Amino acid sequence: MANQYITADEHLPETVADETVTHLQIRDPETKEIFEARVHVARESDRLDDPEPLSVVRGPHENTTEQWYVEFVDEAVETERLERLADEQRERSNVVNTRSDDLTVLLRYLVETGRYESTSAAVRAILFEHLADRDPAVLEAYDEIRTAYDADPLREALADAKHSNAGSDDEPAVVVTEQETETDRSGAR
16 A cells, blocks of 8 residues: 555445546545545546556455545636736725635636626535535524524514505605514514
8 A cells, every 4th residue: 555545435435437526535645644635536547547546445444455546636727817816806805704815816716717606606605515515404403593584474564564654655654674673582672
């Protein structure tokens, strides 16, 4: 196993065809660093253009080894566009929930390369995907809370009253602010 990338069998996708693209947790043979990378994996070296040996270990003590091959996938990055966005960011607002110039540049890059329609859409999609993968219970709980809020008859009645009173010239419009209608979890105002 010397001078070979190493991964555990459990990190490979369940179904591996002749060549599969996946994110894989790998240990570097020289630095011994464990990292994740986007790679092609194959059981035979001739299936890949630039194969590197990959030892796949399995078993309770990881004492069984199978020889595979890995090829790192480099995605083309439009560095000029990314640099331009970074330069423009120095003159722009950095208001993205985290107030981060770096995050704003990366989100704008994703939008300009057509991966998302807007930075807001990118933030929402990325966060929701991350939560769905890492913490689906949070999304489920939020969905229940949101559904309960949307079905709140008091909130609906106040909203209906606001809309019906706002259009009448005979009576003054009743303005209900969100702060006035919000309730805490105990039901108190």
